[in-house]
Amino acid sequence: MEYLLTRLDDRILSLNKAKKKALVAYLVAGDPSLDSTLELMHGFVDAGVDFLEVGVPFTDPIAEGPIIQAAHDRALKNNTSLSDIFQLVEKFREKDPETPIILMGYMNTFLANSQALQEAHTSGTDAVLIVDIPGESNLEKLGIKNKNLAFISLIAPTTSEYRISQICNRSSGFIYYVTLRGVTGSSHLDISETEENINYIKSQTLLPVFAGFGIKTPDDAFNLSKISDGIVIGSSLVEMIHQQSSKKEFKKIYNYLHEISEAIK
């Protein structure tokens, strides 16, 4: 697929050179507020996060567990829209021109804003991960292709070998491997199955494979980092952010992320 290299690819190359595993951190834009999201994004980077995955809230997020669903609901109560999120990214870029940003969300929100998506890279977005479009889909036909953005695809334990190769052929940036059968924040991690599947995916693509869904402790992170190129942390961060939503003492969260980033080095 035709696509221009972004700061996401630069970051992947530099991690590769340093033989380091990637740490991807997820949070929902607008939960508890867009100002807090901006502060947290910078704080995450200072704590050792390599990629930021910014959740775009949707009314019906079918792949999310209760923790992230509730965060989507709170962000929507604050009327957080995709155009607000593009502005958030633009503001973030004033201080941080380097850390790659991936927007993660659901097709209908992007479809309703497909015009804006065509310009998303100009405000500093690097990639999009749309949970509910199959990885082999023709993005051009769906009207959402932008060759300045990487389109990250998910591969699950249930994905067939045939589809894995199709998805790999159409993907850019990295492959996001869903470590379990379930929604975000579940806890049925099966390390040996995960290892086998990631090895197979790596035999089909040169793209790095990051693993996510169900990582809670530095131990989980350590174990998964051994068998992947990087890990994604989501629900546990979103839960901690929620707990701090009134006091806004985010230091604990940064300490947690720092611990994880040390664990996977």
Add this chain to the structure above:
Amino acid sequence: MDNLTDLPNSDGFFGEYGGKFVPETLMHALKELDETYAKLKNNPKFIEEIDQDLVQFVGRPSPLYFAKRLTDHYSGPQIWLKREDLNHTGAHKINNTVGQILLAKAMGKKRIIAETGAGQHGVATATVAARLGLECHIYMGAADVKRQSLNVYRIKLLGAQVHAVDSGTATLKDALNEAMRDWVTNIEDTYYIIGSVTGPHPYPMIVRDFNAIVGRELRKQSMEQFDQYPHAIVACVGGGSNAMGIFYPFLEESNVALIGVEAAGSGLMSGKHAAPLNDGKPGILHGAKSYLMQDKNGQVVDTHSISAGLDYPGVGPEHSNLKDSGRAQYIAVDDDEVLSSFHLVTKLEGIMPALETAHAFAALEHIAKNYKSNQHIVINVSGRGDKDINTVATMDGISLD
């Protein structure tokens, strides 16, 4: 134009609508279902098994009944009723569940899940699961659990577990979200019986095919009883399974008008309704592209309808294609019209329709005048109204306690 009867295409599209927009974990299960169905649908043994269940367990064929007093009331066309309310469990929903449970069995699945709005699909699913001794879980919006308490109890009596869903608007769409999350989590041993012509491919096709028995019977019955096909067929549309089932065998009969009736709730102008085909825009929800009630940011908006079964912001993708192609037309009637129609039909015909079905009857107020006395209109009586008496009493200001 494609031949409408040949849709969906192999990717699950009806024109530009439909498809499979789901998290990756589900893709394999959808393919497996698609392949199983393709293999079984023309298998004589499978067909025989379904036919036998439809006759002996469901009670088919359902009668085509001439509504004399209703016809006199409107002094227009002859009004006929396709009596799906007489099916076992009281609605058309059982046509689909007897078919899908056999697919589940063929695939070796041990656990059944379903979503339900009015509770009719929940009852129909719990019924067929009980019959095969399969574990069954029904997801239902917390608001619907309250307003359809009778059906909730029926589902429990049938041995299924009811899970009240509090998230979002606590209605049918949230029940669907939760059922999909269950499916993602328990994908290996679980079969998801979707209750309408919605969701990702192949569900809209499978649910339509299993309900198409209604339209096939009508082709035969109308010839036998009034020597021609109807001039118009009227059915209510939420997700749209009863309508699709009765429309589908008539898609190529261009002289038969197909009229779907959506829920206008407090009125189309009020914005408080559940009529995506009348007042929505194409979007993606629950795995398919179709008309959808949404705001300018692509967020799904709250719906309102007196009937829990129509209280849904989306609609089956095949209906969206029938609308755009002009083959079917879709109108909407509001809660007040529905309630008066419910009373009218109950008193004139001795048939108490479900509030969903009462939408189709209410359409007569708008369309009966367009037809002559030698023309025939068929109303699909998708379900009976016993489940709704609490709602009707409340609307009429009567306490049943």
